[in-house]
Amino acid sequence: MVFLIKSETRRALRRLIWLSCLLSGLSVAGGSDAPAAGSAYQTSGVTKQMPVFYQTVKARTAYPLSWLSGRFSDFQQWRTTARKEVILRLLAPPADAGAWEPVIVGEEDRGNYVVRKIIFNLTGDSHVLAYMTVPKGKGPFPAVLLLHSHSGKFDIGKEKVIRPWGVPSEKLASAEALVAKEYDGVFIGDALAERGYVCFSTDALNWSDRGGGAYAGQAQLASNLLHLGMSLAGLIAWEDLRAAEFLAAQPEIDPKRVAAVGMSMGAYRAWQVAALSDRISASVSICWMTTVESLMTPPNNQTQSHSAFTTVHPGLLDKLDYSDVASLACPKPMLFFNGRSDDLFPQEGVERAYARMHAIWDSQGAGDQLITKSWDGGHVFTRAMQAEAFDWLDRNLGAQKTP
Known part of the structure; x- marks a missing residue:
């Protein structure tokens, strides 16, 4: 029973990988669990030191926090929200200096x-x-x-x-x-x-x-x-x-x-x-x-x-x-x-x-x-x-x- 569960899990994962590759427009190779119409898995993950799917990532990036996204109607509210996001992404700040002591x-x-x-x-x-x-x-x-x-x-x-x-x-x-x-x-x-x-x-x-x-x-x-x-x-x-x-x-x-x-x-x-x-x-x-x-x-x-x-x-x-x-x-x-x-x-x-x-x-x-x-x-x-x-x-x- 344990073997059957693991086998089904492997098949499900292979199908998921195949589908992901297909949607990303990547070349895939055949396998026993792949659909007959296509190939099965990535044979290269990196090209020119970039992930092979970098073009699809760029294509789907919509910058949802941009003022130009149309998701905000109040400019000051947008500035407050977006600035907080930027500050968050600066990660941990250095320790407070207290006095400058120049x-x-x-x-x-x-x-x-x-x-x-x-x-x-x-x-x-x-x-x-x-x-x-x-x-x-x-x-x-x-x-x-x-x-x-x-x-x-x-x-x-x-x-x-x-x-x-x-x-x-x-x-x-x-x-x-x-x-x-x-x-x-x-x-x-x-x-x-x-x-x-x-x-x-x-x-x-x-x-x-x-x-x-x-x-x-x-x-x-x-x-x-x-x-x-x-x-x-x-x-x-x-x-x-x-x-x-x-x-x-x-x-x-x-x-x-x-x-x-x-x-x-x-x-x-x-x-x-x-x-x-x-x-x-x-x-x-x-x-x-x-x-x-x-x-x-x-x-x-x-x-x-x-x-x-x-x-x-x-x-x-x-x-x-x-x-x-x-x-x-x-x-x-x-x-x-x-x-x-x-x-x-x-x-x-x-x-x-x-x-x-x-x-x-x-x-x-x-x-x-x-x-x-x-x-x-x-x-x-x-x-x-x-x-x-x-x-x-x-x-x-x-x-x-x-x-």
Whole structure:
């Protein structure tokens, strides 16, 4: 009797597997319990490091928590519901820092502004070093939370956006080389400081003074954080939220005029913190916006593990597309630039994401607050792009160049 029950169970499971494969459009092979008209089971489960059924998963993903899903009638209720979902998917937060306890450990005069090195409690788990530019003159000043990029370079973080000093010569050279390649030779924090902004930047975990895992260690770091109930992308997001709180609390700034600015992974962080923090009143995001469907296409970089762990929140992306998360910032002023020949973000996906965001801002009568533009070129933030983005930032935050 026991044998008969197990046999029937096996037959039922085979039929279930066969039916699942058939519905997924997969090739199957014959077996004694398979229906005569077809084949029986998967003989390959992975192709190009993706599950063989990834196309059918993408096709059935409808983003039910999107404002564009038609399931919500009240925009504020949607924002509250969707934001709670995003926060949930960040997983466990780091320990509360309690007091920031900032200490200035260095300062350099750069003419119209000074740059400070500040040590403070970013979280209860991490006592970190940050750079902050402060214009000379009478405040309060508008402020920018600068989020550094990934770039595959882990020896520098905050040094990618504010020119370092008092560091080993090889670190300065690394920063200058990266800035020449991606920022057209401009340390954007220094450029914004010249325009009258307080700029603040610190390192994400695994970069610069908080390094140690480098490129090869990213997946292991992400896995180990998951074993601790956290995620790498979630930790970066939590820390960006804490950094926004710290910046808004500084006496030199106007807390109602705080923007987030970043390129590449920094752009992702910029629109994400603008979506989740009421401290951020505007954002500039360069070279990171598209659709999940576009990125989940081999051999896109996002399908290659390692670096992808910095921007993926477990259990979120079947409910909200990237543009939906960014749109939690609506109706704030937001600017997005992408490069038409950026291999990391195919243009078709970029334009679909832009269209989704415009539909959301337009639905709230705030279409003029969202700027999207595709530029000739690749994964770069050129001087021409900087001039246009920073002029837009001046108009929205009311900054004036220091004398």
